[in-house]
Every structure is written in C-alpha cells, then in structure tokens.
Amino acid sequence: MALRNKVALVTGAAMGIGRGITEILLQHGAKVALLDVNETAARGLMEVLKKQFGQERSLFLKCNVESEEQMKAAFQKTVEVFGGIDILCNNAGIVNESAWEKTVSINLVAVIRGTYLALEHMNKLTQGQGGVIVNIASMAGIGPLLSSPVYTATKNGVVGFTRAMAAASIASGYGVRFNVLCPSFVKTGLIPSTSSNMGQFSHLFDAANQLMEKIGILTVPEVAECFLELVTDETKNGEALLVMPKVKKYVTFPSL
Numbered sequence: 001m002a003l004r005n006k007v008a009l010v011t012g013a014a015m016g017i018g019r020g021i022t023e024i025l026l027q028h029g030a031k032v033a034l035l036d037v038n039e040t041a042a043r044g045l046m047e048v049l050k051k052q053f054g055q056e057r058s059l060f061l062k063c064n065v066e067s068e069e070q071m072k073a074a075f076q077k078t079v080e081v082f083g084g085i086d087i088l089c090n091n092a093g094i095v096n097e098s099a100w101e102k103t104v105s106i107n108l109v110a111v112i113r114g115t116y117l118a119l120e121h122m123n124k125l126t127q128g129q130g131g132v133i134v135n136i137a138s139m140a141g142i143g144p145l146l147s148s149p150v151y152t153a154t155k156n157g158v159v160g161f162t163r164a165m166a167a168a169s170i171a172s173g174y175g176v177r178f179n180v181l182c183p184s185f186v187k188t189g190l191i192p193s194t195s196s197n198m199g200q201f202s203h204l205f206d207a208a209n210q211l212m213e214k215i216g217i218l219t220v221p222e223v224a225e226c227f228l229e230l231v232t233d234e235t236k237n238g239e240a241l242l243v244m245p246k247v248k249k250y251v252t253f254p255s256l
C-alpha cells in the first residue's frame with residue numbers, strides 16, 4: 001500500500017510511539033489526524049510538523065479516547081477535512097494498576113470503539129474504500145508482565161480483538177486489514193520511574209525493571225518502522241508482530 005495522500009488517524013499521537021508513528025506516516029506522504037488528550041504536547045508537536053511537512057498535511061483534534069462523543073466528533077472531522085480514512089492506529093495507552101478500570105477503558109474499550117468508528121468509514125460493504133487498522137498492544141499481550149496484570153489483560157484483549165476482527169473482515173468482505181504490533185519495552189514516558197502506578201503490585205516493580213534490563217529498550221523509530229511494515233505490506237492481515245531489541249518476529253498461535 002503506497003502512503004502518498006492516504007489519510008491516517010492516530011490516537012495518543014502527541015508523544016512517544018504515537019508521535020513516532022505520526023512522523024513516519026508523514027515522511028511517506030500520508031496526511032495525519034492526531035488525536036490526543038494532552039493539548040500542550042500536541043500543539044508543540046503540530047508547530048514542528050507543519051513546518052516540516054506543510055500546513056495542510058496534519059490536523060490536531062483534542063480527544064479523550066474514553067469519550068464516545070469526542071471520538072465520534074474527531075473521526076467525523078477527519079473525514080470532513082481530509083475526505084476519508086484509510087489507516088487507523090489505535091495507540092493511546094496507559095499503565096496504571098491502581099486505576100485499573102481506567103486502564104481497561106483506555107487500553108481496550110477505546111480500541112474497540114475506535115475500530116468500530118473507523119469501520120463505519122472504511123468498510124467496503126457500506127461505501128467505504130477499505131484500508132488498514134493497526135492496533136498497538138505490547139509484548140505483554142503475548143506473555144504476562146508480572147507487575148501489571150490488568151495492563152497484561154488489556155493487551156491480550158487487543159491481540160485477540162485484532163485477530164478476530166481480521167477473520168471477521170475476511171469472512172464478511174469488509175476490505176479492511178487488521179494487524180497488531182507487540183513491542184517490548186520502548187524508551188518513552190510510559191515507562192514508570194516509580195512504583196506508584198503499580199498499586200498492589202508495587203513490590204514487583206524491581207522485577208519488571210530487571211526484565212527491562214535483561215531484554216533491553218527499543219527506540220521509538222524502531223517501533224515506527226515495524227508499524228510501517230504492517231501498514232504497507234498488503235500480505236499482512238491478522239498478524240501479530242513482536243518486536244524486541246534485535247528481534248522482530250511474527251507470532252504464531254495454536255490453531256484447531
């Protein structure tokens with residue numbers, strides 16, 4: 001899939017992995033709607049992007065992915081301004097085992113909501129043009145991250161939802177591909193510097209840090225390159241791509 005003039009929508013785009021994904025999409029000629037709750041970070045980034053890629057190629061929409069109303073409005077505005085949606089990246093996520101319902105709401109419920117909203121515009125059965133949805137899960141979507149059981153559950157949920165949507169899309173003829181990206185630790189503000197977000201599992205914070213030291217830490221551009229592969233390679237559908245320092249592998253699951 002060539003990205004020139006394709007329209008992408010990225011949630012949690014103001015910082016970290018979402019920012020890296022936004023930049024690589026713009027570098028390859030796509031137009032990008034950036035959704036984020038952090039207006040200050042997003043406005044700063046927009047200044048940089050507009051200088052680098054031109055005034056008309058990016059659009060910031062303040063949006064809390066927990067709000068159905070704000071999500072609907074942001075998708076609608078993207079279509080009004082750019083003429084459609086070809087690519088969705090559900091990226092926004094948090095780690096917070098204390099506020100665990102919020103973690104489920106942002107990491108899983110909003111991914112489902114974003115996917116269904118995008119399908120309204122992309123589904124070939126309802127006059128859409130097709131496209132691709134890439135969800136950002138985590139290595140914790142494949143195996144447990146001991147300090148963060150709820151985070152692990154949401155990311156397993158994202159992996160399962162994405163694979164099931166890919167199967168449903170193929171069986172129904174939606175013309176939309178679905179893939180999920182599962183990075184190990186990445187150098188962003190999400191990695192907690194204290195155990196405060198771990199709630200009742202704060203005693204396992206050191207163990208998580210030891211795992212991080214053992215595995216190593218990815219950079220955002222390394223993750224963005226893997227995202228690009230899942231978007232542009234049209235043979236990839238229903239795939240879960242695990243990325244770790246010096247390791248990139250498509251995960252296989254038992255089949256009946």
Ligand SMILES: NC(=O)c1ccc[n+]([C@@H]2O[C@H](COP(=O)([O-])OP(=O)(O)OC[C@H]3O[C@@H](n4cnc5c(N)ncnc54)[C@H](O)[C@@H]3O)[C@@H](O)[C@H]2O)c1
Binds near residue numbers: 015037041092188191
């Ligand atoms: N950093 C890692 O080690 C790592 C590893 C694997 C997967 N991930 C996943 O990658 C994704 C991005 O994480 P990151 O490391 O870039 O985090 P980050 O904290 O650097 O950035 C997250 C972005 O999402 C935004 N956001 C948070 N809650 C939001 C909400 N309710 N509505 C809209 N925007 C919201 C934040 O404002 C921020 O811009 C997450 O889903 C995370 O689980 C991160």
Ligand SMILES: CCCCC[C@H](O)/C=C/C=C\C=C\C=C\[C@@H](O)[C@@H](O)CCCC(=O)O
Binds near residue numbers: 140142143145
């Ligand atoms: C407390 C830090 C939060 C960071 C969240 C983030 O998403 C990073 C997660 C990083 C690693 C998760 C690791 C999980 C590991 C396993 O259980 C492992 O066994 C998975 C095996 C995958 C495989 O090699 O097939």
